[in-house]
Amino acid sequence: MLKGLGESLQVTLRKLRGLPVVDREALEEVLKELERALLSADVKVELVQQMLENVRQRAFKEDIPPGVSRRDYVIKIIYDELTNLLGRRYHPLTLVKRQLTKIMLVGIQGSGKTTTLAKLARYYQKRGYKVAAIAGDTFRPGAYDQLRQLLEPIGVEVYGDPNEKKSTKVVKKGLKYFEKKKIDLLLIDTAGRHKEEKGLLKEMQQIAKIAQPDEIILVIDGTIGQQAYAQADAFNRTTPVGSIIVTKLDGSSKGGGAVSAVAATGAKIRFYGDGETIEDLEEFDPVRFVANLLGLGDLQGILQRIAEATSTEQQEELMEAFKRGRITLQHFKMQLESVAEAGTLRRILSKLPGVGKGGPFSGLPVDEMDDESVKVFLAILRAMTREELENPKIIKGTRIHRIARGSGTHPDLVRALLKQFNQTQAMLKRMRKMRKQRGVPGMGGIPGMQGPPF
Template sequence: MVLAELGGSISRALQQMSNATVIDEKVLNDCLNDITRALLQSDVQFKLVRDMQTNIKHIVNLDDLAAGHNKRRIIQQAVFNELCKILDPGKPSFTPKKGKTSVVMFVGLQGSGKTTTCTKYAYYHQKKGWKPALVCADTFRAGAFDQLKQNATKAKIPFYGSYMESDPVKIAVEGVERFKEENCDLIIVDTSGRHKQETALFEEMRQVSEATKPDLVIFVMDSSIGQAAFDQAQAFKQSVAVGAVIVTKMDGHAKGGGALSAVAATKSPVIFIGTGEHMDEFEVFDVKPFVSRLLGMGDWSGFMDKIQEVVPMDQQPELLQKLSEGNFTLRIMYEQFQKILKMGPISQVFSMLPGFGAELMPKGQLDSSNPKLMNESRIMRIARGAGRQIREVMEMMEEYKRLAKIWSKMKGLKIPKKGEMSALSRNMNAQHMSKVLPPQMLKQIGGMGGLQNLMKQMGSAKDMMGMGGLFGGGGD
């Protein structure tokens, strides 16, 4: 997962600081230097990193802290807040309203996944009751209209474009007018991908914007863009009124720090992230849960919401019961795999749980030291019987081993009574959390007292879901 390496590096730096006997200036500087190095290696812009380090040092003045203050927690909270600040420009983007026509224009670099993202954005809103439509104003890239038409047809979303007309401004205006007449309430205009050095294409983008007068311009950015992110994003912002960012390909292994830089350059919030190639692999972006998951601190509320989305109400207690027992068999994998996969990639789902940073997920190499489960001859028989290669059976067992390790860490999860899951997710507080979390997770948080203090610090129980992985320990 993109940014997993960054999250793991920051988590380790904070953990090393927490393990120190005394928190002094040297320990603080070592921690901040490690975090700075991790951010720079992940392609976050230098100025952003330098400003973050300065801000944390200003907030955490060890000489001014009175006796009894928990220095570890103050430092950790400062790191969390500064990361949130980078990703949160402090102003929301325009939000379309169902039943009222809105025009949304997509812009971005060539190869950023813009056309696919347009369809994902339309599909997401269609499922929630909007009447979206797609307009292909990309006349520069060969096959752009074919791609949009194919995506739109598959998702059953109306579309407009032309094989004959070469003027993208004319196509955009005609498409927007047609779908306004058809009472579509979300008209999405796809434009040509471009580079900041392509002056003509930037002028074309500006003309399309002037002609269609979009309510929102969304900048689509590939998470692997690297150090060029800030300058490229800024160039788009200077040409059109970028009001939001969508980061694509978050399921890969890119460094991903450019995503943080793009937000700073456009001063616009990230509203969605693309987490895979499929139409529904598209998530609403929420800053605090994202940073919490990035640092291995989890997002318990998000995890509960995921379960409610994909598991029927009458089956939720059964799934949670199996989780709480911590015993994972091949039959359970067979029965539950499809339900869990609907929540999203396994690493993404389990990163919502405290202590499950994506970098820390078990890689799952097949361990031949357990012959009771599966020996070589049995693997060969299964492969022959299923008409599969031995390698495929081995890969299945590898995945089982990996998931079994993850599943075992859920042992002790308390099960909400039938019908109480929605209320639990909405009204989570320290008392609820202490009853639901497995004992080892609660211990990481510092017990009931630590959990209450954390929620009080943030002022919101939801913001603190699962943030205990890093915040245990007493004062210095």
């Protein structure tokens, strides 16, 4: 994957790990190598500078959890910031079985649409969906045959009409053809005759009007590097049901530039292609992507140690707060941060016992929140002032609106968070009371954390 970039990043990290101490001077050396690696992958200069500056700022500002070396912590920061560079968020494309989803692929000729369509068909077929395709590229001779050659061996039916020159007509007839066939996923291929964004988008809109796709995927050739920005940006602005697949990351030294440029537009990247066969399609999750790039084996131990140290430190502080019987939003935030961190790690390592769970919030509402709500709540909490976190009662009226704006959410969500916090607090009070009635002294059972805390 990403020929070159992964290797040079790994070399840099290996050097970093060999350093006896990481002081400012040593860090600058590392940053210089990072810069070189990213620039040669065609990552835009401004993005590289911003990323390096973030690492620089964080490396000597953040509190390092006890028992963790600055060296390991710097590796974790580099890992974090590379993930940010690639958009951080994971946008899986989930379908509903026995319900038709129509996906249309667009992109300039040669970007990899037809190949990617076949890969998508394979990907969803393997997951038990019934897939079919419409050969909507009536421009390129042999486009229909190319699709059939890719899909017939795996038993995916293709509709096409080599005698029809109007793609909108083929699409219309194809939709009719598959109407009663109980298809879960219908993939629509297009021509991409136009090289510039404007023409491409116009062509796309004409077919979309007929096809009414649930999602339009722009296929971008990863070998064009940071030039991918213009295409992705034009597409992202005009296509609310749009997402992106970046292809050819296997052979290109510029793949990093393409992926970071697309991420910088805010567009969703769903998958990436890393080979010519029908199996070479990978889900794009920045967290896993960077972990692979940096070498999972090397990274795993470090991330795990840091997560555990952070979580232990935070849990101790939380225990204290519980014993005192007074929790604030600050504690709420701390717990959510460790849940979020654990979620990230789970995505990398698939399963990690003991991180983030079993803390004092076990069994309480925050412990049951899904990843998405954790992210939203964290954004809200991060938009609050220290005073508000310590004393949630003051959060009313205009403060709610300011926090909603600052976190890019809605006042109702801020209120929902406050409500959830109040519920948690009320539940804790009830538990304390029950404990007292049963004659259990104080909160004695908690600190050891061997059994369930409550």
